Structures are given as C-alpha cells and as structure tokens.
Amino acid sequence: MKEEIIIAGFGGQGVLSMGKILAYAGLMDNLEVTWMPAYGPEQRGGTANVTVILSDKPISSPILSSYDTAVILNQQSLDKFESKVKPGGTLIYDPYGIHRAPTRTDIKVLAIPAMDATLELGNAKTYNMILLGALLSARNLLSTDAVVRGLKKTLPERHHHLIPLNVDAIAKGRSLVE
Amino acid sequence: MEEVKLMKGNEAIAHAAIRYGMDAYFGYPITPQSEVLETLEAEMPWETTGMVVLQAESEVAAINMVYGGAASGKAVMTSSSSPGVSLKQEGISYIAASEIPALIVNVMRGGPGLGTIQPSQADYFQATKGGGHGDYHLIILSPATVQEMADFVGLGMDLAFKWRNPVMILADGVVGQMMEKVVLPPFRPRRTDEEIRQQCPWAANGRHGRDHRNVVTSLEMDPERMEVNNNRLQDTYRKITEAEVRYEEKFTDDAEYLIVAFGSVARICLKAIEEMREQGIKVGLLRPITLWPFPTKEIERLSKQVKGILTVELNAGQMIEDVKLAVEGRVPVYHYGRMGGIVPAPAEIEESLKSHFLNV
Amino acid sequence: MTVEEIIKPENKVYARPELLTKNITHYCPGCGHGVVHRLVAEVIKELGIEEKTVGVAPVGCAVFAYNYIDVDWVEAAHGRAPAIATAISRLYPEDVVFTYQGDGDLAAIGTAETIHAANRGENIVIVFINNAIYGMTGGQMAPTTLLGQKTATTPYGRRADLNGFPIKISDILAQLDGTCYVTRQAVYTPGLVRKTKAALKKAFQNAMAKRGTSIVEVVSNCPSGWKMTPEKANEWLKEHMTEKYPLGDLKDVKE
Known part of the structure; x- marks a missing residue:
C-alpha cells in the first residue's frame, strides 16, 4: 500500500500535529513514513501544510506533485490543492469558512463539518482529531491501536490523560464519514 | 533489535552526536536548524556522557570555540544555516589551515543575504570550493535521508580525525525539517584525556609530561615555509580525492x-x-x-x-x-x-x- | 673588583625565568610586552602549573607569544581568543587557560567574545595589554586611543566627533556578574612591575580555584607607534594614560 497525503490549513489548527500522529501511527504499523512540513516563520497563523507518505515500500521523494488524499482546512489551501488530488483520489474538507466549494467530479469529495462537531464535543483542541478520524475512515488507513500508540508517542506524558478525549474525537470523525 | 525512531533530520544529528561520543557542540540558533541545539539542551548530555553543549553569543564565537576544542584534540562540532555559515568561514579557514579535525553542519536555506528560511542548495560553491580565504578544502557530505543525517555525524567526525581536516555535512532544509524513520547509531564512550593525548600528539591540551610544547597555529611569516605548508595541504587533498569519493x-x-x-x-x-x-x-x-x-x-x-x-x-x-x-x-x-x-x-x-x- | 669577582652565584639577583624560551623576542626596545611575558612565565612556574596551562595568543604584536613562553598554545583569529579559551577550559576543566590580548583584539574586533566569555564567568585568565594603539599594523587608532592622540589613522589627533571616545573596557567587564577579579596595572616602574606580578598571580590562582573570569589590564606603552623614545613613552604613559585609565583594582570578589 502507498498513501500520499497533504494536510493544509492555518497554522494553529493542528495541521502539523495531525500529520505527526499519522506518521507515528504509520511507524507503529511498521510502514515506511515521511513527514515533510512546509514551514513559515510564524508560530501561529499563516498557512501551514504537511505532506505525509505512508508506504509498505521505501519512499523516494518526500515532496510530491500530486496526492492520493488532501485534507483541507481553509479556503487558500483548497484553492491551492484541489487541482493536485490525483484522479480518483479523495478530498476531505471542512465547509466552515469555505465560500468556494470544490468543483471536481473525478475525485471523491467529502465535506466534514469538523468545526461544528468540535463545538459539540466542547474542546477546540479536538478539531484536528475529528478530521483525522474522517481521513482514517474515508481511506481505510491504519489500525486504531496504531493511532493510539502514535498519540502516546506524540503527546508529552503530562497530556496523556487527554488520549481518551482524542480517541472520542477520532470516533466522532469516523462517524461523520460512515 | 535496533529501535526504529521517527524524527527530524536536525534531531537525528543531535542524538547521533551524543551517541558518537562527541565531546562538545557549540552553536547559535538559526532557522531551519535550531532543533539541533534545542534537542541537545533538552537531552542534557553533560549529565550522561559529559558532552559540553554551549549556546554561543554568535556563529563567529561558536566556530572559534570549535577551533579551540579541535586544537585541544577533542571531537567537537557546530551547526548552522547559510547566513550563519558565512559568519563561520573565517574560523573554518583557520581550522583547515591548522590541520585539525572538526565537524560543521550547514542546513542550507535560500540566499543571498538574509534570504528565506526555506530549503536551498545555494551554498554548494561556498562549501566545495573552500568558502573562506586561502587554498583549502573541506570534505563535504551530502545527506539525502534522516538516516544519513544521523550516520554522517560519526562518519564525518571519523573522516575529520583520519585526515586532520574539517568536514561539513551540507544538508538542506528538507532533510533538516522532515521526519522519517531512523536507526540511531549505538552509544560509544567519549575518549579519555589519556586516549586523546595518545591519538592526537599534536593537540594543545597542556604538556602533562610531554617534553615539548604544542602550538596550534596557521601563521607562518616565512614564505618558503608557508609554501611547504600549502603543499602539504594540497597533498592531503589529493589523497582525500583518491580515497574518499562516495x-x-x-x-x-x-x-x-x-x-x-x-x-x-x-x-x-x-x-x-x-x-x-x-x-x-x-x-x-x-x-x-x-x-x-x-x-x-x-x-x-x-x-x-x-x-x-x-x-x-x-x-x-x-x-x-x-x-x-x-x-x-x-x-x-x-x-x-x-x-x-x-x-x-x-x-x-x-x-x-x-x-x-x-x-x- | 674584577668581572669574575662580580659574576658568581651568590651575587645573582635575577635569573631568566625557566619558562621563557631561548627565542629572541620580536618586540621593539622599551615595549611593555617583554616584561609582561616574563611575569606570566614566572607566575605560571611559581604556581607549578606549567604542565597544565594552555595559552591563547591574539592577533596583534603578541601574535608570537607562543614562541616565548614554554606552555601549550593555540593561535587565535583576531579577537576570538576568549571563545577558544572557553572551549579548552570547558573541555579540560582541570587545566588552566589564559588569553593574552591587545586593545584592538580585546576591545574592538573581539568585544563580543570578551564580554560574553566574561559574562558566562568562564574559568579563564585574560591578560590585556592596553597601549592605546595598533602596533603590529603600523600605529593606527585603537579603541583605547586617547582623545587628541595622533596615530596613523588619526593623523591630527583622535576626535570624539569623528572617532568616538576611548573605551574603558575593564570598567565594563567589572560590571559583569561572571568576573571575579578585574584590575588595571602598569609596568613602567619596578614597583609597578611587582604589583602587576602579584595581580597576575591572583588571577591564575582564581583560575586554579575555578572562581570565574579574571582580567588583568596592563596599561602599557608603544615607543615605536607613539614615535617616542622608551623613556619619553613611559613619561607620556604616566602623565596621560593613567589619567584616563587609573591604576588599581576595579573588582575583587572575596569568597
């Protein structure tokens, strides 16, 4: 298997950390992984994206021209990456704040109201985990166990009590696809 | 079984340095390689291996700390990114001229000037043609993976000691910032001062019973003798060219x-x-x-x-x-x-x- | 009395310090460097630390200091001696590391390295020769050149509006928490030579006791650069230099 993923949005939305959890989960499932951020000078705000590749074979380029799957969190990123999803690929986006919806018909487009779901869950920090859940479900990627172990690797020890909350958020994301 | 880890290239360099038995790292923060110093400070190797880690006041000071450490026979390194490496060129020239080993990491960003913090390979000329003043060369290693970022720390330092010549890992912002799987090298102990005195009889680290003083210098006022020094360097470069192409x-x-x-x-x-x-x-x-x-x-x-x-x-x-x-x-x-x-x-x-x- | 009657061991009042090499120095007649070299050599020997001392030589007139004192040396790039000393001192904490620097090296091009090594309290001795001029390059203005003083690059005298003011770098260093001992001495009379030696000894003892950074400034002369006879140079030093750079301890932290 090989899955080439771009996750893109605003800095502070958890784009890079979503990619990191995905990469660690891939590591737990004994896959080859690369995690390549496009980084800016700012710690908060600005656009941020990360390319994550999961593969059962060695990975050549960590930088890609096109993607199997795009997870899009804002309008700028949608404008930039919609055309770069491979035909037959998947585009997952949150319609919150999107005023020009995707128009392609040769790819699978999933509108996931993650912001609304986050408000339901009552914790803003679960936003990216809801989208991660949607991604895992839509692409049938990785075992839940691997993701939980990935979370443990990514989160500092003092935040491990938040893992059940994140697991709930991932489940919520999955349910929005199914 | 070796543990497979997932980390950034910059972090791999820091971990590999500790495991190699590096004696000291001297650096100054600059994007996109600050994780090297940050990781070392977080790992606190001075508590375990005794490795010295110091945030210097500038890249200029950092490379001269490397010069001092190298002159005393220790395994020392620094890392920076393009504008910072320009500042280090004076010290690198002195290190090359003094025929002492050191490891320099450049995680290149775009220039010229302050340029950009995004990846670049625009320091190829600077790295491969000398970089500072005078006729000299560094051995330049170019990593393409996080694994090579880790492996080239040990390889680079070994080559530096083998040839008594500075070695540079010329990386770019992509391998510095990306994460992928890496197997870190095994831990090995730092050399003792006695081992250093045996292996580096040229080092300025106190006479401690030696019957002569050691002086590490690049200065030679007599042109005839200076040309002999130049020819010796060129001879080393010829031997490196024959032996070390990868x-x-x-x-x-x-x-x-x-x-x-x-x-x-x-x-x-x-x-x-x-x-x-x-x-x-x-x-x-x-x-x-x-x-x-x-x-x-x-x-x-x-x-x-x-x-x-x-x-x-x-x-x-x-x-x-x-x-x-x-x-x-x-x-x-x-x-x-x-x-x-x-x-x-x-x-x-x-x-x-x-x-x-x-x-x- | 015959010469033979005078030259015999019991009449000996001075011996060449053991740690001074047989090399003939390149210093000009009347220059203070030779005296300070001798004092450093004597102090290192008297403290019995010659086997574990590493010197760091500057760029400037004292660039060849490594030819004259028989300990290990590293020759620094201009101004960088305190950075080099930092590394050696940290990597060999049981050894004694000192730098020997002039005013251009320490107070112009190497200001950052000097201040930050001192501010970190590196366990080193800094011997600082202040003669208010660049000797080696031919008598140009130093950061410590006095107002009105003529040099090759201030041919009509240093002007504050053009060249800024003479810098009292030791006073700045004395403000830093990392320094344990900052003193300003001179070597133009035998009495002052003795005081300077005592100051150097205290500085090296501080390093042996790991008390932080010690700075011994020696206000010195440059007969060639000042274009004076050695005698006139010492008179000028006494009259003008010590007015701007008064002698004495600026800081001496007791335990």
Whole structure:
C-alpha cells in the first residue's frame, strides 16, 4: 500500500500535529513514513501544510506533485490543492469558512463539518482529531491501536490523560464519514 | 533489535552526536536548524556522557570555540544555516589551515543575504570550493535521508580525525525539517584525556609530561615555509580525492539519460525517474554523496554511455560546473533549478528532462 | 673588583625565568610586552602549573607569544581568543587557560567574545595589554586611543566627533556578574612591575580555584607607534594614560 497525503490549513489548527500522529501511527504499523512540513516563520497563523507518505515500500521523494488524499482546512489551501488530488483520489474538507466549494467530479469529495462537531464535543483542541478520524475512515488507513500508540508517542506524558478525549474525537470523525 | 525512531533530520544529528561520543557542540540558533541545539539542551548530555553543549553569543564565537576544542584534540562540532555559515568561514579557514579535525553542519536555506528560511542548495560553491580565504578544502557530505543525517555525524567526525581536516555535512532544509524513520547509531564512550593525548600528539591540551610544547597555529611569516605548508595541504587533498569519493547510482545500467542531483533533491528526482521509467524513458540517477571530493570519474564514465545529462539543484546552477568538468563536452549538460526556497515537484523535473532531450 | 669577582652565584639577583624560551623576542626596545611575558612565565612556574596551562595568543604584536613562553598554545583569529579559551577550559576543566590580548583584539574586533566569555564567568585568565594603539599594523587608532592622540589613522589627533571616545573596557567587564577579579596595572616602574606580578598571580590562582573570569589590564606603552623614545613613552604613559585609565583594582570578589 502507498498513501500520499497533504494536510493544509492555518497554522494553529493542528495541521502539523495531525500529520505527526499519522506518521507515528504509520511507524507503529511498521510502514515506511515521511513527514515533510512546509514551514513559515510564524508560530501561529499563516498557512501551514504537511505532506505525509505512508508506504509498505521505501519512499523516494518526500515532496510530491500530486496526492492520493488532501485534507483541507481553509479556503487558500483548497484553492491551492484541489487541482493536485490525483484522479480518483479523495478530498476531505471542512465547509466552515469555505465560500468556494470544490468543483471536481473525478475525485471523491467529502465535506466534514469538523468545526461544528468540535463545538459539540466542547474542546477546540479536538478539531484536528475529528478530521483525522474522517481521513482514517474515508481511506481505510491504519489500525486504531496504531493511532493510539502514535498519540502516546506524540503527546508529552503530562497530556496523556487527554488520549481518551482524542480517541472520542477520532470516533466522532469516523462517524461523520460512515 | 535496533529501535526504529521517527524524527527530524536536525534531531537525528543531535542524538547521533551524543551517541558518537562527541565531546562538545557549540552553536547559535538559526532557522531551519535550531532543533539541533534545542534537542541537545533538552537531552542534557553533560549529565550522561559529559558532552559540553554551549549556546554561543554568535556563529563567529561558536566556530572559534570549535577551533579551540579541535586544537585541544577533542571531537567537537557546530551547526548552522547559510547566513550563519558565512559568519563561520573565517574560523573554518583557520581550522583547515591548522590541520585539525572538526565537524560543521550547514542546513542550507535560500540566499543571498538574509534570504528565506526555506530549503536551498545555494551554498554548494561556498562549501566545495573552500568558502573562506586561502587554498583549502573541506570534505563535504551530502545527506539525502534522516538516516544519513544521523550516520554522517560519526562518519564525518571519523573522516575529520583520519585526515586532520574539517568536514561539513551540507544538508538542506528538507532533510533538516522532515521526519522519517531512523536507526540511531549505538552509544560509544567519549575518549579519555589519556586516549586523546595518545591519538592526537599534536593537540594543545597542556604538556602533562610531554617534553615539548604544542602550538596550534596557521601563521607562518616565512614564505618558503608557508609554501611547504600549502603543499602539504594540497597533498592531503589529493589523497582525500583518491580515497574518499562516495556516491550512489540508481537505474544507471541501461540509462540513456542521466540526472545528477544531491541531497533531498536526488530523492525528488528518483520519484520523477520512477515515473519516466513507467513510460519507457530510460533515465538514471547519480547522487554524489561527497560533494568534495566530487565523483568526477563516475560521471566521466556515465557520460560515455548516456545521450545527455540534467543536473537538478536548489540554486541557479552550481554543481553543474563540476559535472561539466567531468563530462568535458561529450554530451549536452543542462541545469534545472528552483530558488527562493522553492523545492521542485517530481513533475517539473520530468518536464524539464523531456523538454531538453525528447523534444516534448 | 674584577668581572669574575662580580659574576658568581651568590651575587645573582635575577635569573631568566625557566619558562621563557631561548627565542629572541620580536618586540621593539622599551615595549611593555617583554616584561609582561616574563611575569606570566614566572607566575605560571611559581604556581607549578606549567604542565597544565594552555595559552591563547591574539592577533596583534603578541601574535608570537607562543614562541616565548614554554606552555601549550593555540593561535587565535583576531579577537576570538576568549571563545577558544572557553572551549579548552570547558573541555579540560582541570587545566588552566589564559588569553593574552591587545586593545584592538580585546576591545574592538573581539568585544563580543570578551564580554560574553566574561559574562558566562568562564574559568579563564585574560591578560590585556592596553597601549592605546595598533602596533603590529603600523600605529593606527585603537579603541583605547586617547582623545587628541595622533596615530596613523588619526593623523591630527583622535576626535570624539569623528572617532568616538576611548573605551574603558575593564570598567565594563567589572560590571559583569561572571568576573571575579578585574584590575588595571602598569609596568613602567619596578614597583609597578611587582604589583602587576602579584595581580597576575591572583588571577591564575582564581583560575586554579575555578572562581570565574579574571582580567588583568596592563596599561602599557608603544615607543615605536607613539614615535617616542622608551623613556619619553613611559613619561607620556604616566602623565596621560593613567589619567584616563587609573591604576588599581576595579573588582575583587572575596569568597
């Protein structure tokens, strides 16, 4: 298997950390992984994206021209990456704040109201985990166990009590696809 | 079983340095390589291996701390990114002239000037042609993976001691910032002061019973003697050129076209080559691992086999000059490059190669 | 009395310090460097630390200091001696590391390295020769050149509006928490030579006791650069230099 993923949005939305959890989960499932951020000078705000590749074979380029799957969190990123999803690929986006919806018909487009779901869950920090859940479900990627172990690797020890909350958020994301 | 870890190239350098038994790291923060110093400070190796870690007041001070540590026979290193490495050039020239070992890491960003914090390979000339004043060379290692970022710390320091010459790991922002799997080298103890005195009889680390004083200096006022020093350096460079060329070839056996690229760009080229091979276009890759000494003979050999060569670099065309010197006009050599911190996608490389050689 | 009657061991009042090499120095007649070299050599020997001392030589007139004192040396790039000393001192904490620097090296091009090594309290001795001029390059203005003083680059005298003011770098260093001992001495009379030696000894003892950074400034002369006879140079030093750079301890932290 090989899955080439771009996750893109605003800095502070958890784009890079979503990619990191995905990469660690891939590591737990004994896959080859690369995690390549496009980084800016700012710690908060600005656009941020990360390319994550999961593969059962060695990975050549960590930088890609096109993607199997795009997870899009804002309008700028949608404008930039919609055309770069491979035909037959998947585009997952949150319609919150999107005023020009995707128009392609040769790819699978999933509108996931993650912001609304986050408000339901009552914790803003679960936003990216809801989208991660949607991604895992839509692409049938990785075992839940691997993701939980990935979370443990990514989160500092003092935040491990938040893992059940994140697991709930991932489940919520999955349910929005199914 | 070896533990497989997932980490950034910059973090891998820090962990590899501790495990190698590095005696000291001196550095100054600069994007995109600050994780090296941050990781070392977080790991606190002074509590475990006794390694010294110090945030200096400037890159200038940091490289001179490296000069002092190297002059005393210790295994010492620094890391920085392009503008900071420009500041280090004075010290690097002194280290090379004094014939002492040191490891310098440059995680390149776009220039000139303050430039950008995004990846670049625009310091190729600076790194491979000396960089500072005077006739000298560093051994330049070019990592393409996080694994090589880790492995080249030990390799680089070993080569530095073997040849008593500074070694540079010339990385780019991509391998510095990306995460992938890595197996870190095993821990080995730092050398004791007694071992250092035995292995480095030239080191200025106190006489401690030695019957003469050691002086580490690059100064020689007598031109005749200075020329002897210059000739000795050049002799070392000739020996290094014969012994230490490293490179990787992929799909070259039947290649009709050759791409030459180094660092992370070589991986992007490999993806483009894989896609072109599926279309029946026989393209091969030569990735120089040592940029100095350069794999001149290997490129010369391949230039007798292929119809044309494309170099791909994150600059305006620097390594292409060394490729052309190796090819000596036998086949056309073209350059494809992006600057400003932009990293080309595989499709761009494919397009460039086809436009030059296949009239597409 | 015959010469033979005078030259015999019991009449010996001075011996060449053991740690001074047989090399003939390149210093000009009357220059203070030779005296300070001797004092450093004597102090290192008297403290019995010659086997574990590493010197860091500057760029400037004292660039060849490593030819004259028989300990291990590293020759620094201009101004960088305190950075080099930092590394050696941290990597060999049981050894004694000192720098020997002039005013251009320490107070112009190497200001950052000096201040930050001192501010970190590196366990080193800094011997600082202040003669208010660049000797080696031919008598140009130093950061410590006095107002009105003529040099090759201030041929009509240093002007504050053009060249800024003479810098009292030791006073700045004394403000830093990392320094344990900052003193300003001179060597133009035998009495002052003795005081300077005592100051150097205290500085090296501080390093042996790991008390932080010690700075011994020696206000010195440059007969060649000042274009004076050695005698006139010492008179000028006494009259003008010590007015701007008064002698004495600026800081001496007791335990």
